[in-house]
Amino acid sequence: MSKKLTSRSEDYSKWYNELVVKADLAENSAVRGCMVIKPYGFAIWEKMQAELDKMFKETGHQNAYFPLFVPKSLFEAEEKNAEGFAKECAIVTHYRLQNDPDKKGKLRVDPEAKLEEELIVRPTSEAIIWNTYRGWIQSYRDLPLLINQWANVVRWEMRTRLFLRTAEFLWQEGHTAHATKQEALAEAELMNNVYATFAEKFMAIPVIQGLKTESERFAGADETYCIEALMQDGKALQAGTSHFLGQNFAKAFDVKFANKEGKQDYVWATSWGVSTRLMGALIMTHSDDHGLVLPPSLAPNQVVIVPIYKSEDDLNAITEVANGILRNLREKHITVKFDSRTTHRPGAKFAQHELQGVPLRIAIGARDLANGTVEIARRDTLTKKVVALEDLTEKIEGLLEEIQASLFNKALDFRDNHITEVDTFDEFKKVLETKTGFISAHWDGTNETEDKIKALTKATIRCIPLEGDVKEGVCVYTGNPSKRRVLFAKAY
Amino acid sequence: MSKKLTSRSEDYSKWYNELVVKADLAENSAVRGCMVIKPYGFAIWEKMQAELDKMFKETGHQNAYFPLFVPKSLFEAEEKNAEGFAKECAIVTHYRLQNDPDKKGKLRVDPEAKLEEELIVRPTSEAIIWNTYRGWIQSYRDLPLLINQWANVVRWEMRTRLFLRTAEFLWQEGHTAHATKQEALAEAELMNNVYATFAEKFMAIPVIQGLKTESERFAGADETYCIEALMQDGKALQAGTSHFLGQNFAKAFDVKFANKEGKQDYVWATSWGVSTRLMGALIMTHSDDHGLVLPPSLAPNQVVIVPIYKSEDDLNAITEVANGILRNLREKHITVKFDSRTTHRPGAKFAQHELQGVPLRIAIGARDLANGTVEIARRDTLTKKVVALEDLTEKIEGLLEEIQASLFNKALDFRDNHITEVDTFDEFKKVLETKTGFISAHWDGTNETEDKIKALTKATIRCIPLEGDVKEGVCVYTGNPSKRRVLFAKAY
Numbered sequence: 008m009s010k011k012l013t014s015r016s017e018d019y020s021k022w023y024n025e026l027v028v029k030a031d032l033a034e035n036s037a038v039r040g041c042m043v044i045k046p047y048g049f050a051i052w053e054k055m056q057a058e059l060d061k062m063f064k065e066t067g068h069q070n071a072y073f074p075l076f077v078p079k080s081l082f083e084a085e086e087k088n089a090e091g092f093a094k095e096c097a098i099v100t101h102y103r104l105q106n107d108p109d110k111k112g113k114l115r116v117d118p119e120a121k122l123e124e125e126l127i128v129r130p131t132s133e134a135i136i137w138n139t140y141r142g143w144i145q146s147y148r149d150l151p152l153l154i155n156q157w158a159n160v161v162r163w164e165m166r167t168r169l170f171l172r173t174a175e176f177l178w179q180e181g182h183t184a185h186a187t188k189q190e191a192l193a194e195a196e197l198m199n200n201v202y203a204t205f206a207e208k209f210m211a212i213p214v215i216q217g218l219k220t221e222s223e224r225f226a227g228a229d230e231t232y233c234i235e236a237l238m239q240d241g242k243a244l245q246a247g248t249s250h251f252l253g254q255n256f257a258k259a260f261d262v263k264f265a266n267k268e269g270k271q272d273y274v275w276a277t278s279w280g281v282s283t284r285l286m287g288a289l290i291m292t293h294s295d296d297h298g299l300v301l302p303p304s305l306a307p308n309q310v311v312i313v314p315i316y317k318s319e320d321d322l323n324a325i326t327e328v329a330n331g332i333l334r335n336l337r338e339k340h341i342t343v344k345f346d347s348r349t350t351h352r353p354g355a356k357f358a359q360h361e362l363q364g365v366p367l368r369i370a371i372g373a374r375d376l377a378n379g380t381v382e383i384a385r386r387d388t389l390t391k392k393v394v395a396l397e398d399l400t401e402k403i404e405g406l407l408e409e410i411q412a413s414l415f416n417k418a419l420d421f422r423d424n425h426i427t428e429v430d431t432f433d434e435f436k437k438v439l440e441t442k443t444g445f446i447s448a449h450w451d452g453t454n455e456t457e458d459k460i461k462a463l464t465k466a467t468i469r470c471i472p473l474e475g476d477v478k479e480g481v482c483v484y485t486g487n488p489s490k491r492r493v494l495f496a497k498a499y
Numbered sequence: 500m501s502k503k504l505t506s507r508s509e510d511y512s513k514w515y516n517e518l519v520v521k522a523d524l525a526e527n528s529a530v531r532g533c534m535v536i537k538p539y540g541f542a543i544w545e546k547m548q549a550e551l552d553k554m555f556k557e558t559g560h561q562n563a564y565f566p567l568f569v570p571k572s573l574f575e576a577e578e579k580n581a582e583g584f585a586k587e588c589a590i591v592t593h594y595r596l597q598n599d600p601d602k603k604g605k606l607r608v609d610p611e612a613k614l615e616e617e618l619i620v621r622p623t624s625e626a627i628i629w630n631t632y633r634g635w636i637q638s639y640r641d642l643p644l645l646i647n648q649w650a651n652v653v654r655w656e657m658r659t660r661l662f663l664r665t666a667e668f669l670w671q672e673g674h675t676a677h678a679t680k681q682e683a684l685a686e687a688e689l690m691n692n693v694y695a696t697f698a699e700k701f702m703a704i705p706v707i708q709g710l711k712t713e714s715e716r717f718a719g720a721d722e723t724y725c726i727e728a729l730m731q732d733g734k735a736l737q738a739g740t741s742h743f744l745g746q747n748f749a750k751a752f753d754v755k756f757a758n759k760e761g762k763q764d765y766v767w768a769t770s771w772g773v774s775t776r777l778m779g780a781l782i783m784t785h786s787d788d789h790g791l792v793l794p795p796s797l798a799p800n801q802v803v804i805v806p807i808y809k810s811e812d813d814l815n816a817i818t819e820v821a822n823g824i825l826r827n828l829r830e831k832h833i834t835v836k837f838d839s840r841t842t843h844r845p846g847a848k849f850a851q852h853e854l855q856g857v858p859l860r861i862a863i864g865a866r867d868l869a870n871g872t873v874e875i876a877r878r879d880t881l882t883k884k885v886v887a888l889e890d891l892t893e894k895i896e897g898l899l900e901e902i903q904a905s906l907f908n909k910a911l912d913f914r915d916n917h918i919t920e921v922d923t924f925d926e927f928k929k930v931l932e933t934k935t936g937f938i939s940a941h942w943d944g945t946n947e948t949e950d951k952i953k954a955l956t957k958a959t960i961r962c963i964p965l966e967g968d969v970k971e972g973v974c975v976y977t978g979n980p981s982k983r984r985v986l987f988a989k990a991y
Binding site for chain 1: 537588
């Protein structure tokens with residue numbers, strides 16, 4: 008492959024940017040801030056989608072599709088939401104191009120073709136969806152309404168980074184309607200739990216579940232649940248959010264239902280989403296200076312087999328052994344590729360699969376043929392061993408499970424070693440300068456203090472954890488009373 | 500359910516529009532020409548996607564994702580393509596909204612926030628993709644490049660109809676690059692074949708494969724393959740297209756590769772797509788005056804079980820029997836739902852499942868419990884029979900296969916009975932007035948004659964079939980020599 012990666016210690020940010028491109032995950036496009044997700048990157052996203060989609064359906068949700076565009080007047084109906092997204096929208100103002108008959112193929116906008124009402128390219132779909140739900144919900148029999156959408160959304164961000172922050176990104180957005188506040192709150196919690204389970208079980212990323220402070224909440228939400236992860240550079244990353252929207256959207260869009268007693272009431276709402284940003288979290292949690300490291304659960308190829316041969320005869324014999332391995336592994340639903348390309352030497356193949364994070368690499372050479380062995384290399388530990396062909400399937404199954412668990416535990420250890428309790432503001436600032444990670448500290452509960460700490464340190468309150476220490480104390484900044492510790496960090 | 504459907508004979512177009520809404524497939528949205536695909540409709544689309552995606556992957560394609568927006572200058576690079584889509588694009592001109600501090604939540608476009616270069620919302624992605632491929636293709640080793648994208652596209656159509664023609668629609672678009680003309684042609688043919696197989700095997704829609712005439716080709720293509728289906732009103736529907744793009748896009752975007760001899764050459768291209776329009780074809784091919792009829796292969800629920808009970812005890816006993824059936828059917832990967840809703844009476848459930856086209860409905864009542872039977876109703880034939888519980892799974896498997904085959908054969912008979920060979924223009928016009936369907940006639944091969952026939956009859960050349968009668972003759976309109984018959988029809 009091309010030149011070596013920049014190391015993490017040298018320049019973490021540069022390491023990330025290079026890795027995304029060199030591992031063939033994504034690249035910048037000709038459109039400012041919009042990315043191209045390349046086939047290898049998209050294959051990982053597809054695996055994530057498939058697992059999440061299954062989890063959504065198992066919890067009773069159905070998929071649907073709503074328009075890309077939102078008429079401006081609808082977008083403005085819920086004021087807080089409109090205000091929150093006001094500074095990052097792309098706007099369609101014209102609907103049609105005219106040919107200039109003199110210059111074939113050259114287009115110009117006809118000034119007559121201005122839309123009567125401007126259209127916002129959806130940054131999120133609450134407005135268009137709640138405007139639709141008004142027609143779908145009349146009675147308690149229509150509730151709960153549990154819908155999810157897989158879609159592209161656009162937020163015209165000024166500073167973008169592949170996967171982490173792009174002007175267009177892919178995501179899913181759940182939008183549910185309920186008869187009671189309790190049900191809606193339970194739904195918001197349930198889906199935050201689904202996200203946590205997905206992050207830990209499939210992405211091997213330990214997350215902390217919590218609530219956002221008022222200033223960090225989704226615009227238009229009464230409460231925002233979140234999952235927060237810690238990257239290797241000690242910065243936090245918000246990996247998913249689930250919002251209890253109260254009756255805000257129901258009131259804005261006049262969505263009422265007749266309850267069992269026949270009385271009219273506004274419905275209660277939630278929305279929840281994760282995006283291609285998760286790809287950034289996945290990359291940054293596990294990868295190393297050699298390239299991508301993928302948990303087996305999400306690797307497009309869990310195993311790759313590379314033949315090492317000098318003669319056509321050797322290749323034929325190796326192919327025969329490889330085909331047997333392929334058959335056995337596929338029977339166990341292990342994804343495996345036989346890399347028999349003749350255009351690349353084994354060394355180049357090794358380098359590519361290492362860079363692209365294939366969890367297990369099997370090499371088969373002439374000596375292996377003679378001995379009835381293969382060489383297995385683990386991507387996460389960069390260790391190799393020669394093993395007998397006997398029970399190879401079971402060995403590989405075991406190794407894949409071991410890698411999945413090991414990646415999670417390694418990330419968990421790192422995360423747990425980077426949560427520092429502090430009781431003074433001096434300690435607070437010192438941790439940010441030296442160790443980074445999460446800072447567990449008391450806070451007086453006011454926006455004002457939160458803002459001041461942010462202005463002084465760039466650290467924000469990532470969440471008020473749902474679990475853990477709930478002892479009272481005094482605010483690390485003001486000394487005022489505090490009900491419990493919250494988690495601060497610098498964040499992506 | 501609500502009022503009866505308009506019948507097909509009364510008003511075919513009204514029947515279709517009502518059916519789409521009443522069967523909960525889709526509805527119009529607040530955005531002109533854009534639809535909401537409701538959960539039941541989307542579940543069918545998801546099944547279609549899953550099968551197509553599998554077929555694409557089996558033929559070596561990978562998915563990727565490219566930006567929604569295309570800078571205007573890129574969009575114009577391939578002149579014919581730009582010209583072809585010039586009259587139906589939505590254009591983003593502004594990138595950002597500003598808050599008006601005096602009116603909280605009210606937005607206005609800041610006139611300063613005009614984009615330097617206008618962005619076209621993709622009507623199709625050749626331009627942005629070929630601009631990207633320039634960076635991906637250097638040598639013959641990078642070819643073939645076989646990529647597909649599932650995406651939303653926007654064509655600002657003036658007259659829209661749910662699924663058949665909407666301003667925004669969902670589709671997949673394959674974009675491939677090849678070293679030779681022959682390979683690219685073979686790819687275009689292969690994918691048209693994949694579409695034909697999918698239409699016939701899964702949608703139970705017989706299709707004719709053919710080539711488009713020059714005037715009906717995709718803008719920018721050298722050759723367009725298509726599959727054409729016939730709807731129950733005798734109008735044709737283009738269900739999928741696969742384009743051989745020659746070197747047009749490679750030249751427009753300067754995409755060259757070094758061949759094995761080290762010489763530089765432009766690559767050869769194809770693109771191919773099917774869209775949510777297929778939903779319209781599916782609905783119109785099989786459905787009747789009672790509602791939707793779905794082929795079992797694509798039905799979200801292949802079987803629904805409705806309990807008929809007066810006492811709680813009956814319901815418990817029926818539930819036990821139903822659970823056994825559910826278990827057995829699910830083991831055979833048959834999708835089945837037990838409709839135990841207490842909010843609806845059996846009659847309402849029957850009506851809903853009939854309207855929504857569930858292929859098989861099983862009713863279980865007290866008498867069935869006593870006799871060890873169930874009642875099975877077939878949606879396609881509207882026939883019922885009482886059968887013993889014994890071997891029920893096998894019976895249902897058999898019935899589902901029978902329905903799938905029967906729907907295809909019925910549509911095939913209809914189609915074959917609506918292909919009329921004519922040799923005079925009087926006959927031609929008479930068929931259009933009476934029988935409709937495809938007209939197989941000789942044509943002299945000129946755009947001029949095609950245009951005249953279209954102006955006089957509204958019938959267009961749907962395709963030059965790849966198979967069938969290739970005897971020479973004389974043009975039905977001009978009397979000039981013709982190499983073979985082509986298929987004319989009025990079309991959607």
